[in-house]
Amino acid sequence: MESFPEIISVDDHTVEPAGVWRDRLPSRYHDIGPRIVRAPLKEMTFVGGKFAPKMGAPGDDGPIADWWVYEDLHRPLTRLDTAVGCSRDDIKLEGITYEQMRPGSYSVPERLADMDVNHVRSALCFPTFPRFCGQTFTEAKDHDLGLLCLRAYNDWMVEEWCGPQAHGRLIPLTLIPLWDAELAAREVRRNAxxxxxxxxxxxxxxxxxLPSIHTDDWDPFLRACDETGTVIAMHIGSSSKMPSTSADAPPAVGSTITFANCCYSMVDWLMSGKFESFPHLKIMYAEGQIGWIPYILERADVVWEENRGWGGVADKVLRPPSELFAEHVYGCFFDDAFGLRNLDAIGVGNVLYETDYPHSDSTWPKSREVGEAQMGHLPQDVVERIVRGNAIDLLGLTSDGLWAPAAS
Known part of the structure; x- marks a missing residue:
């Protein structure tokens, strides 16, 4: 390989600074909007795909953690939120404070420095406290406040996290009010x-x-994405439940099959008819890896062809699902040698690279070395497309891989 291109990571994460909502919500919401409280952690489990922490009262025994408090929700910062810099053997399910995490998790200058160490040019970052698609605000009792919180997050994302100090190297990824597709469409257009x-x-x-995509309920949102060129980014776990097999299955079971939700979701989209209705729509699956894709496409094509009479999709899915995939769907990976050996069956143009900073699975600070080892058999122009070219085209970045805000 001549040289490994500077990486554009389409799946990193930000741990929101403590003041995101206090700084942006009206003062009357400061005591009920999302805020950080330092308190003991009584216990915390992650079994059967469910995360269950219990917050202690001041003076209780237990390790101290920083907790996000919002309505009835008490959610601690955890080592799994930000594990980079720790030995693999030291990464455990435990609560932490901001002082115990790597500053690049929440600080733009330190994030850029860690990107430099990792050969990363630019990065798209998913949220932490709002969860991967804003479930925190969707589940809130007060949706009026939830909408204010969601818009405050989006403003922080665009104006501060991806603001001037980021020099175009952080790419904005925003949230929508999932409880109202019309409001969601307006938020897409506002940010576009x-x-x-x-x-x-x-x-x-x-x-x-919420409604499935087989209904028409999401059409206002999908139309807004289609018309503005806004990519729909779906992270594993954005359905609030990681794949698992039983209520007592250890986390290792779910970690092995994390791709399963992406698999289910992609088949949903391919069989929904939405790509026929919204021909410019693009979707991507963050942290789902890519090795599973060829068989699913093969199977979907067989079902589409052979089960037309009773399959319920003949009148809305007018082309083989594999053709729709090629035009509309992107798989994202950070460590998938098998998928790269089967790239021809996936499509060079449908693959994006990621580093997953600062999570426990992250390849930081060796994302370049991992990529070189797994892509060494590929031509230089193919590596260029996977590592940066496809992301530039999909996200409308500059030729240098930077994000530029729209002119006022």
Whole structure:
């Protein structure tokens, strides 16, 4: 390989600074909007795909953590939120404070420095406290306040996290009010006007108590994305439940099959008819890896062809699902040697690279070395497309891989 291109990571994460909502919500909401409280951690489990922490009262025994408090929600910062810089053996399910995490998790200058160490040019970052598609605000009792919180997050994302101090190296990814597709469409258009080209969405909305994409309920949102060129980004776990097999399965089971939700979701989209209705729509699956894609496409094509009479999609899916995939769907990976050996069956143009900073699975600070080892058999122009070229085209970045806000 001549040289490994500077990486454009389409799946990193930000740990929101403590003041995001206090700084942006009206003062009357400061005591009820999202805020950080330092308190003991009584216990915390992550079994069967469910995360269950219990907050202690002041003076209780237990390790101290910083907690996000919002309505009835008490959610601690955890080592799994920000594990880079720690030995693999030291990464445990435990609560932490801001002082115990790597500053690049929440600080723009330190993030850019860590990107430099990792050969990363630019990065798209998913949220932490709002969860991967804003479930925190969707589940809130007060949706009026939830909408204010969501818009405050989007403003912080665009104006501060991806603001002037980021020098175009951080790419904005915004949230929508999932409880109202018309409001969601307005938020997509509001952010598109300032140059945002990616929005979070749930991989399997019915798991959040929301309509499926087989209905027409989401059409205002989908139309807004289609017309503005806004990519729908779905992260594993954005249905609020990681894949698992039983209520007592250890986290290792779910970690092995994290791609499963992406698999279910992609088949949903391919069989929904939405790509026929919205021909410019693009979707991407963050942290889902890519090795599973060839078989699913093969199977979907067989079902589409052979089960036309009773499959329920003949009148709305007018082309083989594999053709729709090639035009509309992107798989994202950070460590998938098998997928790269089967790239021809996926499509060079449908693959994006990521580093997953600062999570426990992250390849930081060796994302370049991992990429070189796994892509060494590929031509230089193919590596260029996977590592940066496809992301530039999809997200409307400059030729240098930078994000530029829309002109006022």
């Amino acid at each position: 006007e300032r140059g945002v080209r990616a929005v979070c969405f749930s991989e399997i909305p019915p798991r959040l108590g």
